[in-house]
Amino acid sequence: MSTVPVTQDDPEQLAAFNARIAAGDQIEAGEWIPQQYRFEALRLIQMHANSEIMGALPEREWIPRAPSLARKMALTAKVQDEVGHGMLLYRVAETLGRPREEMYAELVEGRARFHNVFHYPADTWADVAIIQVFVDGAAMQTQGALRSCSYAPYSRVLKRICYEEDFHIQLGLDVWRALAEGTPAQRAMLQDALNRWWTPIIHFFGMPDKVSPHTEAMLAWRLKVKSNEELRQQFLRRFVPIILEYGLTVPDPGLRYVDAEQRYVYTEPDWDELKRVGRNGGPKSAERLALRQSFYRQHAWVREALGRWSAAAA
Amino acid sequence: MERGRGVTPTSRGGPAPSWIRTLDAPADVWAVFLQARRRDAHVYVGDVHAPDAEMALLLAKENYTRRDPCVNLWVVPAREIRATSGDAAEMFEPATDKSYRFGGSYRQQQRVYRGGYHIAPTEDER
Amino acid sequence: MSAALATIADPAVRAAFREWLLRVADDELMIGHRHSEWTGVGPDIESDVAMSSIAQEELGHARLIYEQIAADEPGGVDRLAFDRPPAEFRNAVLLEQPNQGWEFSIVRLALYEAFEGHRLALLARCGHEPVASLAATLGREERYHGLFAGTWLERLAGPPAPQSRGQTQSGDARARVQAALEAAWPYALGFFETTEADGTLLRAGLLGESAERQREAWEASVRPLLERCGLNVPAAEPSLGGRRGVHTPDLTQMHTEMTEVWRSDPEARW
Numbered sequence: 001m002s003t004v005p006v007t008q009d010d011p012e013q014l015a016a017f018n019a020r021i022a023a024g025d026q027i028e029a030g031e032w033i034p035q036q037y038r039f040e041a042l043r044l045i046q047m048h049a050n051s052e053i054m055g056a057l058p059e060r061e062w063i064p065r066a067p068s069l070a071r072k073m074a075l076t077a078k079v080q081d082e083v084g085h086g087m088l089l090y091r092v093a094e095t096l097g098r099p100r101e102e103m104y105a106e107l108v109e110g111r112a113r114f115h116n117v118f119h120y121p122a123d124t125w126a127d128v129a130i131i132q133v134f135v136d137g138a139a140m141q142t143q144g145a146l147r148s149c150s151y152a153p154y155s156r157v158l159k160r161i162c163y164e165e166d167f168h169i170q171l172g173l174d175v176w177r178a179l180a181e182g183t184p185a186q187r188a189m190l191q192d193a194l195n196r197w198w199t200p201i202i203h204f205f206g207m208p209d210k211v212s213p214h215t216e217a218m219l220a221w222r223l224k225v226k227s228n229e230e231l232r233q234q235f236l237r238r239f240v241p242i243i244l245e246y247g248l249t250v251p252d253p254g255l256r257y258v259d260a261e262q263r264y265v266y267t268e269p270d271w272d273e274l275k276r277v278g279r280n281g282g283p284k285s286a287e288r289l290a291l292r293q294s295f296y297r298q299h300a301w302v303r304e305a306l307g308r309w310s311a312a313a314a
Numbered sequence: 315m316e317r318g319r320g321v322t323p324t325s326r327g328g329p330a331p332s333w334i335r336t337l338d339a340p341a342d343v344w345a346v347f348l349q350a351r352r353r354d355a356h357v358y359v360g361d362v363h364a365p366d367a368e369m370a371l372l373l374a375k376e377n378y379t380r381r382d383p384c385v386n387l388w389v390v391p392a393r394e395i396r397a398t399s400g401d402a403a404e405m406f407e408p409a410t411d412k413s414y415r416f417g418g419s420y421r422q423q424q425r426v427y428r429g430g431y432h433i434a435p436t437e438d439e440r
Numbered sequence: 441m442s443a444a445l446a447t448i449a450d451p452a453v454r455a456a457f458r459e460w461l462l463r464v465a466d467d468e469l470m471i472g473h474r475h476s477e478w479t480g481v482g483p484d485i486e487s488d489v490a491m492s493s494i495a496q497e498e499l500g501h502a503r504l505i506y507e508q509i510a511a512d513e514p515g516g517v518d519r520l521a522f523d524r525p526p527a528e529f530r531n532a533v534l535l536e537q538p539n540q541g542w543e544f545s546i547v548r549l550a551l552y553e554a555f556e557g558h559r560l561a562l563l564a565r566c567g568h569e570p571v572a573s574l575a576a577t578l579g580r581e582e583r584y585h586g587l588f589a590g591t592w593l594e595r596l597a598g599p600p601a602p603q604s605r606g607q608t609q610s611g612d613a614r615a616r617v618q619a620a621l622e623a624a625w626p627y628a629l630g631f632f633e634t635t636e637a638d639g640t641l642l643r644a645g646l647l648g649e650s651a652e653r654q655r656e657a658w659e660a661s662v663r664p665l666l667e668r669c670g671l672n673v674p675a676a677e678p679s680l681g682g683r684r685g686v687h688t689p690d691l692t693q694m695h696t697e698m699t700e701v702w703r704s705d706p707e708a709r710w
Contacts, residue, residue: 056480067710310365
């Protein structure tokens with residue numbers, strides 16, 4: 001998708017729009033927006049929606065294998081919430097002008113992006129605990145910050161999403177606790193899962209922001225509220241203590257808190273891996289997209305049947 | 315329905331009055347209104363995609379009332395909603411003194427306007 | 441002894457009632473497990489969410505009934521759900537079958553809800569507490585399940601609402617649904633398979649209706665729905681075994697997967 005608008009926005013409207021945002025105003029669906037704003041907001045929200053839909057896949061692998069009825073029900077409810085978030089977010093993206101069907105088709109055909117973390121395997125039951133505590137915890141940082149973004153429909157949906165994600169983290173901590181305080185085998189499984197997920201989670205927040213016109217525009221338009229590094233630090237402050245509290249090891253031996261700088265320093269991760277994964281080149285990208293495509297094709301006749309039904313009933 | 319100001323614009327053809335708009339939603343999007351308890355008003359909570367009203371109600375139940383109390387749901391095709399336009403917001407802001415509508419002070423009046431639909435109790439009512 | 445069973449003096453009746461409750465719980469566990477597999481991969485996002493709620497409620501029902509049985513059996517509900525071998529399960533075979541397409545799951549749910557609604561009503565009238573009250577409570581949730589199944593079935597297979605110009609669903613869509621119905625029907629008749637327990641419970645007055653009478657009531661409620669959808673009611677011999685613990689490789693496969701983590705350490709807290 002080109003970043004260069006086809007025609008220029010009306011300069012007066014653009015100036016008025018920018019002034020409103022600068023004054024702290026929020027934009028509602030249907031109002032005039034600059035083409036670049038539409039493009040950026042759509043990209044941001046669509047990627048979020050895609051991530052909820054793809055994010056369901058690693059965890060749903062464990063629904064059939066959940067080791068108690070209580071865990072089975074809780075995990076099903078949690079994954080259901082993610083699917084529901086996708087529903088809410090696609091509707092927000094729709095208000096910016098793209099039909100849901102088009103965005104969904106683009107996703108399953110591998111032409112759209114979703115967050116790096118969901119390109120990785122969920123190899124053991126303990127991965128469920130890591131995903132629910134640390135992956136959802138990471139997402140909470142970004143989503144929490146964006147509650148004050150400039151696009152009101154997205155801001156409202158994020159409030160609902162953050163409210164539900166809070167439950168997920170609590171559920172995740174319950175699984176985490178059972179494993180961390182369990183048998184040696186359970187603790188080992190948990191530490192192993194944490195080791196495998198650590199880098200993708202650090203990657204999740206993105207590279208430290210470059211000073212660029214793009215970043216400046218996103219901040220000015222409040223489609224970006226905090227910097228990548230701020231959010232990563234926020235995450236580390238909240239979640240590293242949990243690891244230490246349960247006597248587990250932070251997978252990065254280079255991670256430590258530097259009092260003088262009031263921040264965590266950590267081993268610089270391989271950003272090339274993030275770039276590869278972002279282009280749907282992660283360890284599970286192909287398999288998960290194939291699964292989505294397979295169900296999408298399987299359900300084509302159902303979509304057609306519903307289409308005929310609503311056309312005839314109109 | 316009579317022609318004139320405020321008539322549903324798109325159903326009669328011609329340009330809509332500039333203070334009225336549609337929500338520009340796809341045909342299969344339904345707005346969902348939830349009534350939490352018997353005494354409450356229905357409140358807009360979001361939308362569902364559905365092929366018809368019956369399915370919209372069924373889907374709304376699980377998509378919007380899993381954690382929220384509910385005794386009743388309404389659904390309506392989102393594109394049937396008519397709304398005032400954004401630049402008509404100015405009309406709703408009271409420009410001149412309306413204290414003749416309120417028994418109490420200017421402060422009370424402003425509190426009501428700022429507080430929206432839910433009226434805060436006065437000192438006497440508390 | 442558990443609350444549900446303790447007050448039954450006759451050991452034969454007690455064993456029969458335990459077996460009957462196990463059928464209900466196992467049915468709900470199996471169909472709940474299958475429905476939970478739709479989470480994330482349903483035909484549209486909203487229906488995906490709705491079906492997942494149905495799954496959670498079914499699993500919840502299984503749990504509540506296992507609690508009635510296992511109140512003082514060692515290991516509680518998870519022992520009952522995860523520790524028995526496939527041959528000790530009392531579910532109808534239809535419910536252990538995989539989700540062979542959305543239409544199969546919808547057909548199965550429609551057939552099952554008509555049966556389950558009636559069964560819970562019977563249980564609610566059995567006069568034995570606290571099971572009777574529990575059954576009444578569960579029945580309230582089943583209503584939505586039935587509405588969901590029926591509404592979906594109409595849209596997949598049936599003619600649209602009468603206000604339309606009378607167009608019918610595409611022959612291809614209806615043919616798929618009919619095929620799913622033909623595949624499911626013999627196994628649905630397995631809902632009504634009997635063992636000695638049925639006779640024992642009828643004589644003891646805990647069960648108000650014979651299996652045959654239940655099957656007639658079920659067919660009478662299912663037929664109008666199917667006909668409204670332009671579907672032919674199949675004529676088939678029942679495929680039995682589930683109520684006696686005779687199951688299929690589907691259950692073995694499902695059971696192996698379902699118990700994989702639990703079996704890695706049955707004594708652990710998960």
